[in-house]
Amino acid sequence: MTLSGELLIGGTARRGQSGEIFGYDAATGEKLPGSFGGASASDLEEAAALAWEAFAKFRETGLEERAVFLETIAEQVLSTGEPLVERAMAETGLPRGRIEGERMRTVIQLRMFAAEVRRGAFQELRLDPADPERKPAPKPDLRLRNIALGPVAVFGASNFPLAFSVAGGDTASALAAGCPVIVKAHSAHPGTSEIVGRAVQRAVEICGLPAGTFALLFDAGREIGQGLVADKRIRAVGFTGSRTGGTALMKIAASRAQPIPVYAEMSSINPVILLPQALRSRAAEIGRAFVGSLTLGAGQFCTNPGLILALEGDGLDTFVQAASEALAQASAQTMLTGGICQSYKNGVAKLQGHAKVRQVALGLEGTGQQASAALFEVSAADFLADRHLQDEIFGAASLVVRCGSEAELDKVLQVLEGQLTVALHMAEGDEGIAQRLLPELELMAGRVLVNGFGTGVEVSPAMVHGGPYPATSDGRSTSVGTLAIYRFLRPVCYQDFPQSLLPKPLGSL
């Protein structure tokens, strides 16, 4: 497949003239074929104008039409075949199985939202019938529905080049809600973005939707991304990335003449709490499973287990021992980008140089953009004394916090920031302490797991991939699962409308 490196705007493709970006082979660091032209302010202007124009028609598409559109995107993404897989593998360093699985996940997400659109519950249709006889004043006819917010800017994530990128969850849920989407491609996988962007563009054409329903922009700097969030026609933002990036966008959005919601999924260290009886009965087993979760995809998951909390004792020693042995044999893995690899190494070096932190294991060494897994430990008192010890290290590094007592464990839990997930490992006899901790855990995270790790994020209606700040910018929302559609909707009430003027879904109530 030849990559043109063009911007996709309004059903056409054209070369961006504002700088250029390239894809790199994550394994070798070599430049991959293709050069991607950066968008200029006038490209952004055109994309935003077309999105606004498209919004009028797209938001009122029928449920069936919109569902078919999402399914057509899914088909088109699937039909990209081998070229997409190869390009994504090269740009990210992720193995074939992962990329193929992630494409299927992307397809499943699109189909799930198609089903959700057909179901129609997201419209929240309500009718309070009129009562002209009511005293002292007649009761009006009131009808409610949710309408789409407007065009949405989506920022692709580095670590999920398909499922959280051009046609990923943010795009799927925004389109499902009736919002046109402008994607700012992540510069770590421009070729993957182009291939998927063209698939979405084809689906727009096949379904006969307004050309402005979708656009893909490359950005050689930060101006276009920031400009999108500031643009008056953009009415919401979906973002997955760093806390620095997310909070910068939040600031721009809040200082607009009309502030807009930013749904930024930013950082999480996903505490794992090992309860005493679980450690007594299967510490080594948990240790090995933990390393499996920690090293999955080179640890580049938002839900990666970056913090282990447990009470001192033989069980914890056994856990650390088993985890250390498993981790020492873990191969170095290619990270997504040179920058991410360097950040990871800096984070690990910081812990290595920390006076109170002890390194307990290091994975096998690698070359170039490969990184070794790492496991550290620290006492609860020392953890409590340095709040930077809860900074996320994006990658396969984790820190065991040894607590001298339940009271100390409580103290650690109380200082932890908002999280995407928190996991409890428990066995018979741990119910009491688990019950006691649960309220704290619910308030801390969007998902609480028992006897598992958060790295698997199921695509299904009951999933919550969100959590209190700074895990996300808005703990009331989720970016995975069907509830994600509600991020892009707002209610409108229609009072005493004549039948002829009522929006279609409200007419038949």
Add this chain to the structure above:
Amino acid sequence: MTLSGELLIGGTARRGQSGEIFGYDAATGEKLPGSFGGASASDLEEAAALAWEAFAKFRETGLEERAVFLETIAEQVLSTGEPLVERAMAETGLPRGRIEGERMRTVIQLRMFAAEVRRGAFQELRLDPADPERKPAPKPDLRLRNIALGPVAVFGASNFPLAFSVAGGDTASALAAGCPVIVKAHSAHPGTSEIVGRAVQRAVEICGLPAGTFALLFDAGREIGQGLVADKRIRAVGFTGSRTGGTALMKIAASRAQPIPVYAEMSSINPVILLPQALRSRAAEIGRAFVGSLTLGAGQFCTNPGLILALEGDGLDTFVQAASEALAQASAQTMLTGGICQSYKNGVAKLQGHAKVRQVALGLEGTGQQASAALFEVSAADFLADRHLQDEIFGAASLVVRCGSEAELDKVLQVLEGQLTVALHMAEGDEGIAQRLLPELELMAGRVLVNGFGTGVEVSPAMVHGGPYPATSDGRSTSVGTLAIYRFLRPVCYQDFPQSLLPKPLGSL
């Protein structure tokens, strides 16, 4: 009834030592009996600590228990009897019928949320069952519910001393969600606030709930209100008031270590669009009805019709003529406070002194804190040239914008800010233009009405009392109607929980 002027904290009452505030008779300007002690930082600290402590138990109260609590508040508010009515009338200058009606509205709101709590749909309970046989990985058991955000700070409104105040919609919906509430009393009606606050406090005690479930603070300055929004134990804010006040709270909330949502209902001029056939067939009738809506409650409604848009012609002239005649006979009315009255007079004087604005009618003159209704007109071109002409004048003033063409009407609509309501007056033959305008109106406001005025805000499930910024801080929400409960909830997912650890509502799915 003797008013003690005490702060209500943790089931007790005690005198605030940080300054004092007084209630004033709106009609005479005289000081009313009672002096209310302002809260200090340590009062705030204690109320917040108790609210946080209460939160643990209160958020897990059963649906029936919580519903009964809301109904008990309703009973207690009703049982305040004549003393509440008299004090509220004195402090606000509002007539008996209005105060009695507003108390009933407050009671109805509390009962509506009790019913909503019993229905339980707000919990959003979901189950995705496990599938241990699924390949390539087993599917976990996932359950979802909404949980309460945490203690909520509520700022009472000046203009609805009961329905949007101590036991008003924000308080009712926050309590319904399972959030303890700390109310910052509006200084325009401290006596009313105390009476209602004591009613809520009695309900807390009768129902055996934690004493920190509710608190009422008086604030002689702004520190306590601002301190509440900054306090780490406060997790959301409900506010009804000025744009200056609302945006100040938004700023504090956004700059916290953990930002929290602010639901501020701020300002709206509620455009009313008179379509040609409606004017042709019943211009005078609409003009009289308009003045009725404009002058209701001295115009002190968030949904007051502050802007009339229509095409030039005989019909518009007839409308203005009829409205002018009705308005010229409108009695001056006592406004809520001296400050509000002065602001209103300043706003009217500004329009009177505006080179491009023509005063077409003035209501009867009053004395003291009474204000006369006022009607102005301006050409669309001049309206477009001065964006301050859409500043809200809180009170019974309205501006007619004369549009030379439909294109000019469109231009005016495009520059309007977000609104709570927008109304269309139409008759046979206006369907085409109404259809054309509707998409713009939906995007502008939370409620669109046909052949009515927004001043009546029904308390019912399909109501939306919200709208895009700056009508409110968050256009995705409503402060009236059952959807208001969702402002104070967030979803949590429970993965692979043993039955014994599952929160009760999730165990029986």
